[in-house]
Amino acid sequence: MDKKIWLSSPHMGVKEKEFVNEAFETNWIAPLGPNVNGFESDIQNYLDSDIYVAALSSGTAAIHLGLKLLGVESGDEVLCQSMTFSATANPILYLNAIPVFIDSEKETWNMCPILLEEAIKNRILNGKKPKAIIAVHLYGMPYKADEINAVARKYAIPVLEDAAEALGSIYKGVKCGTLANISILSFNGNKIITTSGGGALVSHRKFDKEKAIFLSTQSRDNAPHYQHSEVGYNYRMSNVVAGIGRGQMLVLDERVTARRNNYERYFEELSSIELFTFLDEPNEFYSNRWLSCLLTSSYNIREKIRLNLEKENIETRPLWKPMHLQPVFSKYLSFVNGVSENLFNRGLCLPSGSNLTEDELSKVIYYIKNCVENA
Numbered sequence: 127m128d129k130k131i132w133l134s135s136p137h138m139g140v141k142e143k144e145f146v147n148e149a150f151e152t153n154w155i156a157p158l159g160p161n162v163n164g165f166e167s168d169i170q171n172y173l174d175s176d177i178y179v180a181a182l183s184s185g186t187a188a189i190h191l192g193l194k195l196l197g198v199e200s201g202d203e204v205l206c207q208s209m210t211f212s213a214t215a216n217p218i219l220y221l222n223a224i225p226v227f228i229d230s231e232k233e234t235w236n237m238c239p240i241l242l243e244e245a246i247k248n249r250i251l252n253g254k255k256p257k258a259i260i261a262v263h264l265y266g267m268p269y270k271a272d273e274i275n276a277v278a279r280k281y282a283i284p285v286l287e288d289a290a291e292a293l294g295s296i297y298k299g300v301k302c303g304t305l306a307n308i309s310i311l312s313f314n315g316n317k318i319i320t321t322s323g324g325g326a327l328v329s330h331r332k333f334d335k336e337k338a339i340f341l342s343t344q345s346r347d348n349a350p351h352y353q354h355s356e357v358g359y360n361y362r363m364s365n366v367v368a369g370i371g372r373g374q375m376l377v378l379d380e381r382v383t384a385r386r387n388n389y390e391r392y393f394e395e396l397s398s399i400e401l402f403t404f405l406d407e408p409n410e411f412y413s414n415r416w417l418s419c420l421l422t423s424s425y426n427i428r429e430k431i432r433l434n435l436e437k438e439n440i441e442t443r444p445l446w447k448p449m450h451l452q453p454v455f456s457k458y459l460s461f462v463n464g465v466s467e468n469l470f471n472r473g474l475c476l477p478s479g480s481n482l483t484e485d486e487l488s489k490v491i492y493y494i495k496n497c498v499e500n501a
């Protein structure tokens with residue numbers, strides 16, 4: 127059997143080991159150290175010099191702390207994009223808050239601003255004004271930030287931007303990860319760059335960074351002994367892991383180019399087939415194309431392709447199953463228009479790693495074509 131072709135596997139550059147070795151040689155193994163600060167300023171320089179970055183142990187941890195910083199407390203309602211990975215929504219429950227799920231629009235597959243406003247009006251009428259909005263740039267495609275922000279501003283509800291999949295994406299000239307009150311990034315193993323596991327909280331306010339670091343290092347008060355007035359978390363990124371991140375930041379632009387090239391290749395080879403559609407970039411939207419997604423004409427065709435590729439040792443995955451259809455979340459209120467369920471039934475994420483070889487891409491395309499020619 128040929129070597130497995132993965133959906134999205136880690137892709138190291140050349141400098142990561144040097145930064146990690148430096149951590150060993152200087153014995154900066156224990157949590158903090160120069161790589162953490164270095165990684166934070168690398169991200170800051172990349173995104174926007176006017177922002178503040180706190181490196182954390184995961185994107186999920188960043189969402190958890192981000193919601194806390196936005197003042198979400200037990201019993202509060204949080205409006206959350208339904209079409210996403212569960213890590214977007216789980217931290218709402220960590221805080222004993224209540225998720226309310228919002229369906230997607232068709233142009234970006236992200237939170238529908240019209241449904242968002244409908245939901246806000248409904249919740250206000252019921253005496254439950256939402257405390258925060260979580261919007262997600264799915265697969266790297268920016269959400270409609272102007273429209274979402276306009277609704278959020280109209281009702282004075284803060285937005286948490288889940289940019290876990292969108293480092294390197296750009297919306298109307300502004301980098302994803304800087305489009306909201308608080309944003310989060312992920313450096314999990316399958317993301318566009320990785321530290322093996324890690325995340326970051328991004329804010330336009332220095333206070334948020336300082337508070338996130340305080341909370342993520344067990345909320346220690348300023349005293350010679352260990353003194354705590356608040357519940358703390360162990361969410362800070364380690365200095366060893368941050369070394370990997372520093373190396374990865376050096377190749378981020380190359381990684382974006384490689385993933386965009388994968389998408390272009392799939393588009394060129396497959397878009398003329400009537401059964402398929404692709405997610406185009408709207409004007410002034412720039413996606414890092416973290417994952418290339420193929421939308422087929424039916425569940426059956428999607429499954430046929432998925433199973434045939436699996437036989438060839440090629441990993442693919444249906445699009446994210448919406449949260450309002452997940453057993454763990456289905457009891458919560460949702461505002462639904464059918465878009466995300468339809469995408470889930472017909473869509474497939476194709477191998478998208480920045481380390482895919484030309485031969486591997488050709489093989490994936492060959493077997494997809496093969497499936498539909500014999501349909």
Ligand SMILES: *Cc1c(COP(=O)(O)O)cnc(C)c1O
Binds near residue numbers: 185187291323
């Ligand atoms: C990966 C991901 C997260 C979580 O990040 P981790 O670093 O894995 O905790 C959150 N939201 C989305 C949309 C993701 O894809």
